[in-house]
Amino acid sequence: MVVSASPRVAVVIPSYRVTRHVLGVIERIGPEVERIYVVDDACPDGSGEHVAKHGTDPRVRVIRHTENGGVGAAVVSGYRAAIEEGMDIVVKIDGDGQMDPALLPSFIDPILRGEADYAKGNRFWDLRHIRRMPGVRRWGNLGLSFMAKASTGYWDIFDPTNGYTALSVPVAALLPLESLSRRYFFETDLLFRLGTLRAAVVDVPMDAFYGDETSHLDVRRAVFEFAAKHLRNFGKRVSYNYFLRDLSIASLELVAAVLLIAFALAFGGYHWLLSIQSGTPATVGTVMLPALAMVSGLQFLLAFLAYDIGTMPRRALHPLLSASRRRLEARR
Template sequence: MPSEDVCSSVKVLTGVPVPAQSTGIAAVIPCFRVRDKVLGVIARIGSEVKRIYVVDDACPEHTADLVQRACRDPRVTVIRLPANQGVGGAVVEGYRRALHDGAHIVVKIDGDGQMAPELVPNLVAPILAGHADYVKGNRFFFLDGVRQMPLVRLVGNAGLSFLTKLSTGYWQIFDPTNGFTAVSRQALERCDLARVSKRYFFESDLLFHLALARAVVIDFPMASVYADEQSSLRPMRIIGTFLWGHVANFARRVLYSYFVRGFSLASIELLIGVLLILFGIVFGVSEWITSTRSGAPATAGTVMLAALPAILGTQLTLSWLHFDIHSEPRVPLTQRAPDIRPSG
């Protein structure tokens, strides 16, 4: 662990522009109530990382003061946020600074010690090899780690993972809220960071924006580490936010991908399928209520008129889902031609 000696090598950003230069790999560490662990996390970050941005998210423990005073690492830059923005707001601020300083890959590491900084070379390897634009940890890959997790955590993550698959179109990923991530410069530049959620929905919302950019996302198997860290996450308070966020993102993704940016047979299948399902449900419920009130049984024709559209609609929707699963991005942004944007 680093000692708490005075260190003048730690830079504190004050809004003065920094000359842009290539810095290779940068790391962003959002800090809120991690004072006891952040120095240990910094000390474990290897030499492959050229810059480290410690983002103090208006931490009541004054983490920025500690890092500025105690850290000897010349790579460290402290960013102070005047008001608490949430983990997403802190990370986005770190992303912006890293991009401004010329970073090609930005790694996000939580300051609570749950992630092993020694794994950064493995985490960024798919991006360096040109196989991915965004790499995220997956704590559920190894069975030994899964057995140690509470059932509530397993069920909750499975539910969140399915919602994330639906809202982003990344059907092959799991553990969407994992905060151990690496992202390429090209992917960040194509995301509207100002619109990414600033609170706990950040990781899931960033995946949605990456999906709109057609970035390639893959999982990185990692072991889970749980010790005495304190989490400010309150599941019952944020469940509504997550549910609404995924529903809204799913609607936006479908509208943009299937009816604005592109229109195909899958678009027609989805549109007709949903209309048929809705017709079957509404007509069937209406006839059932009428039959119950009158006491007269519904005719076979009435039953078929309700069931057949619902069945056909389900088949068409499943066909669209099959298309959606197989349309996941395969070619990383770094391997594609640069965007051509109109001038002015």
Template sequence: MEQNVFLNINDKPNVVVVIPCYKVSLQIMEVINNIGKECDRIIVVDDACPEKSGALVERECIDERVTVIYNESNLGVGGAVLEGYRLALDFNADIVVKIDGDGQMEPSLIPKFIEPISQRQADYTKGNRFYYIPDLSNMPLIRLFGNAVLSFITKLSSGYWNIFDPTNGYTAIQASLIPHLSPEKVSNDYFFESDMLFRLNLLQAKVVDIPMTAKYSNESSSLKVRKVIPLFIYKNIKNFVKRIFYNYFLRDFSAASTELIAGFALAAFGFIFGAGEWYLHVKAGELASTGTVMVAVLPLVIGFQLLIAFLNFDLT
């Protein structure tokens, strides 16, 4: 994959901030005003906002760094961010930071997000609201539970086992990676952040968590948890299958590939054979012979051992 485009590690990167806007007219100006001098440009993306957030910014903002663009229709958070990414590339960005316009993400943390990338220690940084334990008491219970479940599922689908809080939208990316992400394939909805991790893994990009504290307002969210969680699970399973196929069969075929094939085959055989024999013997009122039990148990045990070996390989 490409390295950073900075001339040397001490160069100041060209930092562009992308702010997707949808129903954030009450908070957007405060967010913009709190963005520090380390950022060279600010792109406000009005995602067909019914509150006309973009027009508000153009009317009231005097910061010369700010550019407002408008989506003709609502593209979702992912679609809005990708539009901002495209313009950031036109501005010759080195690092692109994405921050929400609802005031729940502190702009003062931006230097912490760009430093690992500018120092070539990461290609992508993202926030982690679970790092500081005392702060978890302030997190809404539904967010706490949902993020815990989705974090584990996203670890499976993305291959980034060392990160947490995958739905966190506070991110920074090395701009040279953006064209290689196949932006037209990236999910436009609330799955955007998780899908980005999957695609970054395919590029073998280094991802680093940045500890942060989020603020939660009393504003109602447009995120419908009951509707979104099944969609997240489905899309994560889909990405998991694609990641395994791409990394272990299409791009490479290693010992881990054989462990996965043999482990799955043996475990499946042991389970199906054992379940079938158990049913037949229970129905007949008979005890299964030692040999029959071993034929079921041995492949099952060996299969699980091979799958654990594969998982260990994937973890490392």
């Protein structure tokens, strides 16, 4: 076991328009949790005040925001509190009742065993459960998952917008919390930041409950809105990992792929337009040169992707961080 025999586990519950459900969620959180942070993100329904007045669980600490910052801002406040109080693991659960607190041990176990730094839910694991998911969410998550794989470098994870997560607190302390996206892109942006640390991430099979709760995420809109952010993170990730931190064979493959494909499109497109305007068929050489460049470029691109997939982070960071912390404490 990597952390202490009795790991200090905290739960963060972002609280915004969940007054009807949040107390029921708290009641279902098991004794393995030492602290529960209910973050009132300037909720117009007064969720935080509702919990403070009607809740009886002594583990609860209400954190209030004066302005609404989004789900990401609420979770970051919980992360900061967990770091300040010296917790080992911090779990994020929504307050709307979609996430079953009974699954919490399944999320913290990979971290306790030293297999992962971050565990996240995957509602697509069991195909029987997918049918109960609303169709728009189902197809939207498919699109978001593919974009997230490329932008984060975690090619083996799915369901990136899933908010049921567990994070090693020593790893959370290394994250640039102030730079994380504050709204619905938070979970995916967190994956990107974890990738820059080379943290190990695992999916945890789970089911979700869809009752009378209100979802504030428009998946159809999010697919298009998130595309630009995924492209930005992909560019950052490639720059960091393949040109700033290291220069590998994959770096050269990517450069060759971009140059060859760009040449094929530019040269082939130019001569295609000339052929249309003049009414003269293009020569064999004019056709073959961009075709050869395109095929070669795609081969280099596939080689780069194979390398990228093969170098996903597999070794958890937090055992090393915990060991270093214990050595420093022993010296004191």
